[in-house]
Amino acid sequence: MIDATPAGPGSDAALAIEGLHKSFGELEVLRGIDLEIARHEVVCLIGASGSGKSTLLRCVNLLEPVDAGRIVVEGDEITAPGVDVNRIRRRIGIVFQAFNLFPHMTVLDNVTLAPRKVLGLSRADANARATELLERIGLAGKRNDYPDRLSGGQQQRVAIVRALAMQPDVLLLDEITSALDPELVAEVLAVIRELAGNGMTMLIATHEMGFARDVASRVGFLDGGRILEIAPPAQIFAAPREARTQQFLQRVIEAGRL
Amino acid sequence: MSITGGPLDTGDLIGLPGPRGPRRSRRRRVPPREAVRSALIALVSSVVVIGGLALVIANSPNWPDVQRAFFDGDIFWYSLPKVIEAFGTNIALFVIAEILILVLGLVLAVLRGLPGPVFFPLRLLSTIYVDFFRAVPGLLVIALLGFGIPGLGIEGIPTDPFPYAVLALTFVYSAYVSEVYRAGIDSVHWSQEAAARSLGLSRSQSLRYVVVPQAVRRVIPPLLNDFIGLQKDTVLVSTLGVVEIFRESSIIKAAKFNFTPYLAVALVFVVITIPLARLVDWLVSRDRARQAAHR
Numbered sequence: 001m002i003d004a005t006p007a008g009p010g011s012d013a014a015l016a017i018e019g020l021h022k023s024f025g026e027l028e029v030l031r032g033i034d035l036e037i038a039r040h041e042v043v044c045l046i047g048a049s050g051s052g053k054s055t056l057l058r059c060v061n062l063l064e065p066v067d068a069g070r071i072v073v074e075g076d077e078i079t080a081p082g083v084d085v086n087r088i089r090r091r092i093g094i095v096f097q098a099f100n101l102f103p104h105m106t107v108l109d110n111v112t113l114a115p116r117k118v119l120g121l122s123r124a125d126a127n128a129r130a131t132e133l134l135e136r137i138g139l140a141g142k143r144n145d146y147p148d149r150l151s152g153g154q155q156q157r158v159a160i161v162r163a164l165a166m167q168p169d170v171l172l173l174d175e176i177t178s179a180l181d182p183e184l185v186a187e188v189l190a191v192i193r194e195l196a197g198n199g200m201t202m203l204i205a206t207h208e209m210g211f212a213r214d215v216a217s218r219v220g221f222l223d224g225g226r227i228l229e230i231a232p233p234a235q236i237f238a239a240p241r242e243a244r245t246q247q248f249l250q251r252v253i254e255a256g257r258l
Numbered sequence: 259m260s261i262t263g264g265p266l267d268t269g270d271l272i273g274l275p276g277p278r279g280p281r282r283s284r285r286r287r288v289p290p291r292e293a294v295r296s297a298l299i300a301l302v303s304s305v306v307v308i309g310g311l312a313l314v315i316a317n318s319p320n321w322p323d324v325q326r327a328f329f330d331g332d333i334f335w336y337s338l339p340k341v342i343e344a345f346g347t348n349i350a351l352f353v354i355a356e357i358l359i360l361v362l363g364l365v366l367a368v369l370r371g372l373p374g375p376v377f378f379p380l381r382l383l384s385t386i387y388v389d390f391f392r393a394v395p396g397l398l399v400i401a402l403l404g405f406g407i408p409g410l411g412i413e414g415i416p417t418d419p420f421p422y423a424v425l426a427l428t429f430v431y432s433a434y435v436s437e438v439y440r441a442g443i444d445s446v447h448w449s450q451e452a453a454a455r456s457l458g459l460s461r462s463q464s465l466r467y468v469v470v471p472q473a474v475r476r477v478i479p480p481l482l483n484d485f486i487g488l489q490k491d492t493v494l495v496s497t498l499g500v501v502e503i504f505r506e507s508s509i510i511k512a513a514k515f516n517f518t519p520y521l522a523v524a525l526v527f528v529v530i531t532i533p534l535a536r537l538v539d540w541l542v543s544r545d546r547a548r549q550a551a552h553r
Contacts, residue, residue, distance in 0.1 A: 061456055090458030100453035104471050113467060114457035166457060 013072070014039045014201040015060070015170050020069035022052075022059055029055045031225035033069070037170070040199040044212035044233075047222035048248060053205035054097075056222070057172045060203065061094045074169050090118055093163030094172040097179050099155045101147040101162070107134070108143040111162045119166070126165075133161045137191055153184030157191055164195075171195070173204040177211075189215075209252055213237055221245045330518040337510045337519035344506035345526055348492040351420070351502065355427040355492075356485060362428060363435030368465065370436070371443055384436070391433035397494050400426040404498035423495035431488050438480045442473030479545070482538045486531055493523075 015037040022030040029052045037043050045053045058064045060071055062078065062085050071079045078088045102110050111133065112126035121129070134140040137157045139150075147155050156176055163171060173192065177185045189211050196202065196215050206212055212219050213233040220230035221242070229242045240246050315321060369377075369384040391399065404422040407415065416422075446469045454464035493504035501509075503526065507519035 094456045118458040
């Protein structure tokens with residue numbers, strides 16, 4: 001994997017992952033992930049719980065230290081020794097399953113905290129930018145409310161905006177609808193569809209197969225810490241090559257989720 | 259609780275939670291007849307218990323002597339304004355020490371939570387500090403600092419005992435308060451820090467803007483409890499000769515050969531502390547209600 005071709009300046013890859021390994025103690029969760037995502041591409045990761053989807057996203061954001069392998073963002077290797085992880089993280093946004101909004105701050109402060117403290121924007125500039133983003137998701141009216149006054153769907157949309165306010169190169173979405181009541185899922189997915197339409201580069205771990213089929217440029221099936229198969233959604237869902245993928249999708253269909 | 263609330267409702271008589279849920283919700287819906295009966299029972303039993311105690315004490319063989327030594331009305335009114343004036347010293351001690359404690363306690367808690375091997379010495383020092391000052395009785399710390407440091411005879415250091423009293427109380431109580439802070443910091447879910455770090459905030463920024471503000475909010479009730487303790491422990495510095503409320507009352511006691519001034523001191527502390535204790539209760543119950551609303 002050391003010889004793997006680096007994503008050079010000429011490369012179109014927004015994100016390149018090479019030979020990524022990650023263990024928690026004895027448990028090897030990621031066993032060599034290779035994945036390249038082009039600019040404006042949306043890649044969905046599907047797979048059973050525990051297949052390593054969330055760990056992969058957390059590794060890409062360096063929230064989990066990587067055991068082996070390289071991660072390159074827009075030509076810069078972020079896994080190189082001595083890189084400033086705080087500088088890296090502002091270029092890679094992540095939205096979590098449980099929203100993780102800051103409960104002691106208003107919606108506006110949630111969105112403007114990082115732009116003000118990390119990017120050094122003035123409060124007025126940060127507020128203007130945040131308000132504009134909140135308007136786009138129809139929540140500008142809630143900007144002075146605390147998160148506990150919002151529905152789950154609204155909270156998750158605010159969490160997306162909070163990540164977008166840092167103008168990241170890549171957005172990682174970690175099962176962002178799994179904690180939502182079914183009737184709130186659509187409003188969150190609509191925001192992601194719009195982002196995809198606007199050309200946001202995204203890596204999405206999801207259980208929403210219908211959404212993955214609609215929005216993804218490619219869908220990767222994760223199994224046992226490896227990407228077993230990755231292809232355009234039409235191919236993965238209609239004619240999966242691998243037996244494990246077929247098995248997984250069969251179960252999803254039986255559960256009525258596709 | 260039955261709808262009729264009749265006398266045969268055994269659930270009410272023995273205080274068991276009714277089928278409709280926990281006691282708290284029951285209490286508000288007690289019908290007026292029940293409420294009057296409960297109030298009457300409480301009143302009668304209070305009169306019986308307190309009256310009984312008063313009878314026993316008043317009929318004890320030496321009650322007249324004790325009454326003269328502890329409950330002298332003239333001496334009480336003579337000493338009350340004097341001890342209240344001296345209480346100003348306790349308030350000054352308390353306020354200055356409290357500010358220092360809040361800062362030092364937080365620094366200790368943060369130092370103890372620093373990750374990685376590089377910070378091991380800081381973690382170790384903070385742990386030793388907290389262990390030491392929680393182990394040694396406050397009175398000893400006050401005596402050791404208050405008599406020991408001026409005893410060194412270093413030129414330029416104050417000979418007045420007041421600053422040493424402040425330092426000693428700060429050292430002792432910051433150890434307790436740092437543990438309260440630490441529990442608060444630990445109670446903030448790690449996902450909050452993950453969210454902050456994922457936005458590019460550094461570890462110290464995450465602590466400052468995200469973790470510590472939430473932690474402090476959660477530990478306000480236990481912190482206030484420690485303040486009540488500190489308030490009372492300010493009398494310990496009387497051993498250094500600081501003329502504060504207890505020292506003042508002892509001086510009057512010695513002059514008048516009468517313990518009534520101590521009663522005046524007790525009264526001052528009761529009047530100051532009870533509102534604070536009720537405030538703590540109110541904050542705790544408000545927190546509980548708020549958390550229940552979130553579930």
